[in-house]
Amino acid sequence: MISTNIILAFFSLFIGFLFFRFLSKTSFLQILVKYLQSFEDYFHVYQFFTVPQYNEHFQENLLYNKVSSYLTSLPAIEDSDFTNLFSGSKSNEIILRLDAKQVIQDNFLSARVWWINQKSENDGKRTFVLKLRKKDKRRILRPYLQHILSQADEIEQRKKEIKLYMNVENEPQENGRWMSVPFTHPSTMDTVVMEADLKNKVKTDLESFLKSKQYYHRLGRVWKRSYLLYGPSGTGKSSFIAAMAKFLNYDVYDIDISKVCDDSELKMLLLQTTSRSMIVIEDLDRFLMEKSKAAVSLSGLLNFMDGIISCCGEERVMVFTMNSKDQVVEQAIMRPGRIDVHVNFPLCDFSAFKSLANNYLGVKEHKLFPQVEEIFHSGGVSVSAAEIGEIMISNRNSPSRALKSVISALQTNNNRRLSESRSVRSGDETGEQPEGGVYCRESVHTVREFRKLYGLLKMGSRRKEEPIELGSVDKEGSRHGA
Ligand SMILES: Nc1ncnc2c1ncn2[C@@H]1O[C@H](COP(=O)(O)OP(=O)(O)OP(=O)(O)O)[C@@H](O)[C@H]1O
Numbered sequence: 001m002i003s004t005n006i007i008l009a010f011f012s013l014f015i016g017f018l019f020f021r022f023l024s025k026t027s028f029l030q031i032l033v034k035y036l037q038s039f040e041d042y043f044h045v046y047q048f049f050t051v052p053q054y055n056e057h058f059q060e061n062l063l064y065n066k067v068s069s070y071l072t073s074l075p076a077i078e079d080s081d082f083t084n085l086f087s088g089s090k091s092n093e094i095i096l097r098l099d100a101k102q103v104i105q106d107n108f109l110s111a112r113v114w115w116i117n118q119k120s121e122n123d124g125k126r127t128f129v130l131k132l133r134k135k136d137k138r139r140i141l142r143p144y145l146q147h148i149l150s151q152a153d154e155i156e157q158r159k160k161e162i163k164l165y166m167n168v169e170n171e172p173q174e175n176g177r178w179m180s181v182p183f184t185h186p187s188t189m190d191t192v193v194m195e196a197d198l199k200n201k202v203k204t205d206l207e208s209f210l211k212s213k214q215y216y217h218r219l220g221r222v223w224k225r226s227y228l229l230y231g232p233s234g235t236g237k238s239s240f241i242a243a244m245a246k247f248l249n250y251d252v253y254d255i256d257i258s259k260v261c262d263d264s265e266l267k268m269l270l271l272q273t274t275s276r277s278m279i280v281i282e283d284l285d286r287f288l289m290e291k292s293k294a295a296v297s298l299s300g301l302l303n304f305m306d307g308i309i310s311c312c313g314e315e316r317v318m319v320f321t322m323n324s325k326d327q328v329v330e331q332a333i334m335r336p337g338r339i340d341v342h343v344n345f346p347l348c349d350f351s352a353f354k355s356l357a358n359n360y361l362g363v364k365e366h367k368l369f370p371q372v373e374e375i376f377h378s379g380g381v382s383v384s385a386a387e388i389g390e391i392m393i394s395n396r397n398s399p400s401r402a403l404k405s406v407i408s409a410l411q412t413n414n415n416r417r418l419s420e421s422r423s424v425r426s427g428d429e430t431g432e433q434p435e436g437g438v439y440c441r442e443s444v445h446t447v448r449e450f451r452k453l454y455g456l457l458k459m460g461s462r463r464k465e466e467p468i469e470l471g472s473v474d475k476e477g478s479r480h481g482a
Pocket residue numbers: 191192193194231232233234235236237238239240323345385386387389
């Protein structure tokens with residue numbers, strides 16, 4: 001009797017095991033859910049809305065294109081039983097498109113809607129048909145269409161090829177005072193060597209700016225965000241501008257202020273920029289030092305920075321660069337609201353060196369690394385990522401040779417710095433900086449820095465906007481990161 005029970009127990013376990021295996025290996029559950037849903041759908045009243053490809057005058061219906069972009073971005077299209085694959089405009093891009101009569105489902109505000117791709121058998125014209133439950137229509141139709149429009153805009157923005165605009169002297173071009181070329185700078189957020197935490201903070205800041213349209217409008221403020229990238233020459237400021245533009249997929253308007261003949265032209269240049277663009281003024285410190293000779297006045301520049309002349313307060317990011325902000329006496333430039341985020345670009349330290357070795361030489365570890373680390377930690381090294389990068393590029397076929405060259409360059413640099421500091425101590429205090437004029441200090445993260453970022457993320461709750469210092473700075477404006 002006991003043995004029969006044991007056999008029965010084993011048998012039911014075996015049947016149970018087979019059943020679970022059947023469920024996990026087949027789509028039985030999916031089929032069941034699908035049939036249950038179709039059964040439920042049977043008991044609703046539906047409304048249909050068509051979005052034809054052309055209007056009655058045979059003009060293209062822009063809404064059709066937007067719906068098409070939106071639908072191709074839905075995860076549901078990947079999950080449908082079959083779908084069309086096409087190559088996109090970029091070389092490695094593959095686009096999924098609905099087939100004729102294909103239906104896909106979308107969810108919005110907890111309601112289910114369906115899109116049917118119809119093709120007329122008579123004239124081949126296409127139409128998207130939106131099917132939704134009558135009881136949901138009043139609640140979701142308008143917000144859903146708005147959602148489609150904004151999503152489609154975002155998709156278009158991401159697909160757009162970005163351009164670099166430069167201001168030209170005297171001769172107005174097709175784009176007014178701007179001349180444009182495709183923006184092909186190879187730097188990206190991945191290739192710029194920078195402390196990971198700092199890079200993430202800037203990315204988060206940019207993302208949060210993109211989402212803040214309503215917030216800025218509610219405050220009656222121009223929807224712009226200004227960044228100051230400062231640090232010695234060759235530390236990656238311009239490369240980072242390119243990376244930011246690619247991250248946002250914004251066109252870049254690079255203003256050469258020496259080519260601007262007066263304040264009104266500067267205004268004009270700003271007015272001729274499009275929304276969703278990045279406006280760049282490099283070497284702002286140089287302009288400030290030579291402003292008595294410059295055609296643009298300080299107040300013209302301040303107005304420009306405030307963006308008060310911007311016609312409609314549309315989405316713009318402004319980026320300024322400086323080698324050092326210590327020399328800037330015009331604190332009005334730095335006033336909170338004019339420059340919102342300060343990002344420090346320090347000279348190279350050991351961890352930045354390791355990232356460069358990884359990027360440029362494909363080397364993560366090497367027996368010469370401890371020697372390089374020792375030189376960095378002995379202090380007094382002042383080299384930029386650009387200098388190290390150049391040595392690595394010219395020796396890229398032999399990582400060992402590249403590292404030896406870096407070591408000898410660091411040692412020479414170190415000795416030079418030592419002898420210079422000795423001569424300064426022995427009374428030769430001319431006030432001039434050594435060649436390169438750059439310093440190297442260890443990286444320090446202050447609690448304040450994190451608090452500031454935290455404040456930034458809670459932008460909506462801040463009463464008084466303050467500039468945010470990303471990357472801590474010591475007295476000499478140097479900090480390290482990788
Ligand atoms: N942090 C970095 N990460 C990766 N590459 C860097 C970095 N800094 C500099 N480089 C390399 O060095 C070169 C010069 O960098 P970049 O022009 O961005 O420096 P910069 O700070 O703008 O200098 P400057 O103040 O002289 O204009 C570029 O080719 C870039 O690839």
